[in-house]
Amino acid sequence: MSKPVVLVVDDEPQILRVMRASLPIRxxxxxxxxxxxxxxxxxxxRVPDLxxxxxxxxGMSGLEVCRRIREFSSVPVIVLSAKGSESDKVAAxxxxxxxxxxxxxxxxxxxxxxxxxLRRLSAQNAGVITVGDVTIYVDERRVxxxxxxxxxxxxxxxxxxxxxxxxxxxATHRALLQTVxxxxxxxxxxxxxxxxxxxxxxxxxxxxxxxxxxxxxxxxYRFVPNE
Numbered sequence: 533m534s535k536p537v538v539l540v541v542d543d544e545p546q547i548l549r550v551m552r553a554s555l556p557i558r559x560x561x562x563x564x565x566x567x568x569x570x571x572x573x574x575x576x577x578r579v580p581d582l583x584x585x586x587x588x589x590x591g592m593s594g595l596e597v598c599r600r601i602r603e604f605s606s607v608p609v610i611v612l613s614a615k616g617s618e619s620d621k622v623a624a625x626x627x628x629x630x631x632x633x634x635x636x637x638x639x640x641x642x643x644x645x646x647x648x649x650l651r652r653l654s655a656q657n658a659g660v661i662t663v664g665d666v667t668i669y670v671d672e673r674r675v676x677x678x679x680x681x682x683x684x685x686x687x688x689x690x691x692x693x694x695x696x697x698x699x700x701x702x703a704t705h706r707a708l709l710q711t712v713x714x715x716x717x718x719x720x721x722x723x724x725x726x727x728x729x730x731x732x733x734x735x736x737x738x739x740x741x742x743x744x745x746x747x748x749x750x751x752x753y754r755f756v757p758n759e
Contacts, residue, residue, distance in 0.1 A: 535561045536650060537580040541571040541597065542612065543589045551584070554639050568592030572600055575607075582646055583609045585629070587620050595623055602628035608649040612637070618750045625704045625751070632702065648700025663699040664757030666735070666744065668692065677735050684734065687712060691727050692735070695745060695755035704752040728753060 538560045540551045548564050555562045563580060565571040569592055571585070583601065587594035598609055611624045611632045621632045630649045633642050661668045665678045673689055675682045684692065690712045695703055705721045713720070728747075732739040746754050 535559055536582060537561045537563065537578070538582045538584060538646070539563045539565065539571065539574055539580040540584045541565045541568070541589075541594070542584075542586040543567060544586070547586070547612075550639070558643060568594065568597040568600075571597055575601065575605065579605055579607055581607070582650060583607055584612065584642070584646075585609055586612045587617070587624060588614060595620065595627060598624055598627045598629050610642070610645055610649065621702075622704055622706070622751055625702055626706055630701045645700070651700070661693070661696055663696050663755070666696055666757070668696055675735075682734050684731070688727060688731055688734070691724075692731055695753060699755045699757050702748050702752050702754050706752075708752065 536559070538551075538555055540548060540555075540562060541564075542548055542551075543566050548566070552562055552564065563574055563578075565574050568589060571583070575583075585594050585597060594611060598611065601607065601609060609624075609629045611621070611629045612635055613620050613624070613632055614635055624632060631645050633645055659670055661670065667676045668674070668689075669676075670693065673686075675684055675689065675692060691708060694708060694711050705724055709720055709724055713723075728745060729739070732742050732745055736742045736744055743758070744755060746756055748754055
């Protein structure tokens with residue numbers, strides 16, 4: 533079985549050294565690039581299984597690289613961002629990044645995010661989406677959680693389907709609102725919060741301490757499958 537190929541794009545030599553040392557012993561093949569231009573050149577020759585992309589680089593920014601990648605590929609992208617750069621994280625996610633990790637980061641956290649993204653892509657099924665003990669029957673618009681059927685309104689179903697279909701990935705407020713309600717509703721974050729709370733009351737064992745639908749402060753929500 534071939535190893536997943538990861539392209540790491542970062543202008544910090546120390547980060548690249550750590551990635552080259554750490555990822556292969558965990559079963560990944562590593563390619564590196566020190567600039568956005570070099571990354572796009574690598575991608576033109578070979579599309580990896582995952583891109584780990586620093587947002588703060590001289591020359592072409594990580595956001596621009598992400599935008600360019602999404603013009604020709606759906607390869608998963610995890611962005612690395614400085615602590616406190618919420619606007620950059622949101623912008624990257626809205627441009628099509630799959631997740632983000634804040635610098636400084638632990639390798640275990642990064643690899644957990646990578647596994648979640650790769651698992652989500654390989655597990656998706658057009659008619660039935662199963663993540664952990666949550667199963668969505670898309671055509672029948674039915675939801676079963678831990679063997680129990682849950683009755684949802686049409687909008688609640690659409691919100692949950694989007695979250696589960698992107699399990700492990702941060703879903704921004706804008707992406708959720710645009711997908712479920714349309715482009716004209718992208719600033720209605722309070723409206724979305726009401727629906728999330730309704731969903732939690734229906735599917736969570738304890739809605740006050742959600743384990744499935746967790747809040748990413750200022751950014752959006754993440755569906756966390758039970759392992």
